[in-house]
Amino acid sequence: MISFISSATKLYQYPESQGEVVFVGRSNVGKSSLINALYGKIAYVGKTPGKTRLLNFFNVNNKYTVCDVPGYGYARRSDKEIIEFGQMMDEYFTQREALRLCVLILDIRRVPNQDDIDMYNYLKDNNIPVLVVANKSDKFSNNQLIKQKKIICETLSLEDITCISTLKRSNIVLVAEKIESQVV
Numbered sequence: 457m458i459s460f461i462s463s464a465t466k467l468y469q470y471p472e473s474q475g476e477v478v479f480v481g482r483s484n485v486g487k488s489s490l491i492n493a494l495y496g497k498i499a500y501v502g503k504t505p506g507k508t509r510l511l512n513f514f515n516v517n518n519k520y521t522v523c524d525v526p527g528y529g530y531a532r533r534s535d536k537e538i539i540e541f542g543q544m545m546d547e548y549f550t551q552r553e554a555l556r557l558c559v560l561i562l563d564i565r566r567v568p569n570q571d572d573i574d575m576y577n578y579l580k581d582n583n584i585p586v587l588v589v590a591n592k593s594d595k596f597s598n599n600q601l602i603k604q605k606k607i608i609c610e611t612l613s614l615e616d617i618t619c620i621s622t623l624k625r626s627n628i629v630l631v632a633e634k635i636e637s638q639v640v
Contacts, residue, residue: 457517458495463510465544471513473554475520475639480575481561483527486591489622490561491524494632499524511548520639521554529571549582557585557638559631564590564604564619568611576612587634588614594621 461471481487488499498514512524525548526541549555558579562568568576579586590608593601601619608617618634620627 459515461513463512467551473521475556476554477557477639478523479559482529485561485563493622493628559587562590564593588617590617590619593619594624
């Protein structure tokens with residue numbers, strides 16, 4: 457059973473957890489769609505990118521928690537909001553003891569931009585285990601997918617990434633298994 461626990465912006469508001477997975481990615485990359493594909497319709501999916509403004513916590517079968525965070529990059533934000541977002545995320549990543557895994561979601565159709573590279577490097581620099589997932593694989597042929605996967609891996613200096621499609625539900629079970637192996 458999956459249930460909403462709370463929303464938060466500060467460390468003292470975070471719920472207790474024995475293990476946690478956080479989902480991050482650019483606005484409009486399909487972060488909420490992946491969460492919903494994995495856990496049922498728990499995350500809000502809007503037509504306009506950038507609607508998530510808080511850290512949203514969910515209980516997964518009393519085993520671990522999921523944290524859905526605001527997307528970065530595309531959404532229009534004021535300078536003040538960008539600074540507050542950065543501080544909120546830095547506090548989360550450096551202070552959340554329950555954090556076991558970060559799922560970094562990319563759009564397979566795009567080469568990782570500087571925001572994606574910075575996020576990946578930030579996670580690695582802070583010794584946070586990262587599962588890189590490339591969404592929207594249904595938009596490419598198999599040959600295009602192989603080429604783009606190689607470009608993404610080279611850009612981030614990775615051995616491999618997991619390509620998924622939340623629309624077609626391809627490799628969702630694989631992602632769920634990888635999450636469970638790291639978090640539980």
